Amino acid sequence: MNFTLLIQACLIGLFAYLGGIQTPWIAGISGGYYVLGRPLVAGLICGIIMGDVAQGVILGVAVQAAFIANVSTGGSTNSEIVYAAYGGIGLGLVSGASTGVAVSLSVLCGSLGLILYNLIMVENSYWNAGSAKAAAKGDEKGMWMTHIVGAQVCHFVIRAIPIAIAVYFGQDFVNLVLNNVPQQVIHIMDVLGGLLPALGVALLMNLLISEKLNFVYFMAGFIFYVFISNSMIALAVVACLVTVLVYTASGNSGAKVAEVAYDDDDDGVI
Amino acid sequence: MAKLDKKDLKKGWLWWQFWAMSTLSYEKLEANGFAHSMIPVAEKLYGKGTKEYAKCLERHSVFYNTEPQTGSIVNGIVASLEEKRSEGEEISDDMIHSVKSSLMGPIAGIGDSLVQGILIPILLSIAMSISASGNPLGVVFYIVCYLAIILSVSYWLYLKGYKLGLSAADLLVGENSNRLKKAFSILGTMVVGGLAASFVYLNTVIEFANESAGTTFNVQATLDSFFPGLLGLLSVLLCYYLINKKGWKSNKVLIFLIVLAAVGVLLGIF
DSSP, X not given: OOHHHHHHXXXXXXXXXXXXXXXXXXXXXXXIIIIITSHHHHHHHHHHHXXXXXXXXXXXXXXXXXXXXXXXXTTBOSSOHHHHHHHHXXXXXXXXXXXXXXXXXXXXXXXXXXXXXXHHHHHHHHHHHHHHHHHHTTOHHHHIIIIIIIHHHHHHHHHHHHHHHHHHHHHHHHHHHHHHSOHHHHHHHHHHHHHXXXXXXXXXXXXXXXXXGGHXXXXXXXXXXXXXXXXHHHHHHHHHHHHHHHHHXXXXXXGHHHHHHHHHHHHHHX | OXXXXXXXXXXXXXXXXXXXXXXXXXXXXXXXXXXXXXXXXXXXXXXXXXHHHHHHHHHTOSOBOOOTTTTHHHHHHHHHHHHHHHXXXXXXXXXXXXXXXXXXXXXXHHHHIIIIIIIHHHHHHHHHHHHTTSOTHHHHHHHHHHHHHHHHHHHHHHHHHHHHGGGGXXXXXXXXXXXXXXXXXXXXXXXXXXXXXXXXXXXXXXXXEETTTTEXXXXXXXHHHHOTTHHHHHHXXXXXXXXXXXXXXXXXXXXXXXXXXXXXXXXXXX
């Protein structure tokens, strides 16, 4: 029994619970799901727990890139990003995997996590009924016991324990697999690690591009980054500028034509 | 009758912020979260243990779903309606229900696209570019910026909702906000272009030997010399085409990418 690893695995499991979409403890979903639940943040946290911050952050960035467009609307999602983040990065760190392997592991954990997520989404109906019953009686204590205490104990069990087990026992398993698969499979995973963000980006584009014209802005962003400056901050500033121009222009239909023309110049000059 | 003061409003917002998603389920989504957040408001307006108090909590235990962080505006509006009701104004249960159910959809729509589609990807892109080589500073940047922006916006919207009552909805779903959303989607689209350039990578290993000169012609080096990241861009465009034009689900595209990576590696292309 490896005590250090056991404690590390439990801590990663704990954060996997804190980052869950239903976990309220850190300002609801703002500090939980949208901060602790992001793979980027999970990378830093797993890195601190495992004692290798730099590697943790690097894996976090890689996994985040693949899950950049993970959106959850109306409670449904296509992959459970929190299981993916803590499972993939945690396993990646304990087994010393490359970024490509860590991304592949997190895609796997995300799909398995989706089953557990659905279990929570169904199991919560029980607490819904309990809380509604208490509300009808004006019994706020009953509401606390169902809506918060009961539900959260269940979520903790469903989220923290599988991740802790996966990280604790996963090391040997992942190492065994990695040592026995042909080199080409590892190479495929590395290629996939660079390719998966394409899906995330495409999903984001699908969300953002409502008019065909907006496609031009995507190309402008790509070209700017590749040919003008490898700086996301510079790009964000220029994009803000364009946004302000377009917003101002759209307010006044008379000036629209002139402003849009100016806009195009702008891209060329910078 | 009691009026809600600043402290009550802060509590009303905080309780929503924290407990909104605790029993998120497919059946009732945020129903009990809404009811739970009404506890402090109902306690002040109707008094603990009264019949009206129980009725108020019961009234709010029905199906509800919106983007919770921007949706705080609805909680503000409902708080003001409940206050008027407690003062004896004629506001029926039906009216409160119809306010909630008519606002939740449009606000979820704009909230999800602003938060998950624009704000988070922009902040993440900048943070990832800072953290790409393992520097934790980018992660800290994301955590601080996201929480500062979203929590202040959410609180501001709650207060606006309370102050302006029903007309507050125009802030999020009116003509002007539509213009704002369009402008912001340009910002998002440009940043996503940069994201594609920095995080999607696909390199070919194809080489042609030129035997007479004794040199090799490296395809990737040639591509890089005139358009770095071209293969990455093409894979993004392909994914976008499959999702947007062919209507593929993201899981289907995921499988397609896995096959593409595997076949590419086995054929010696990547």
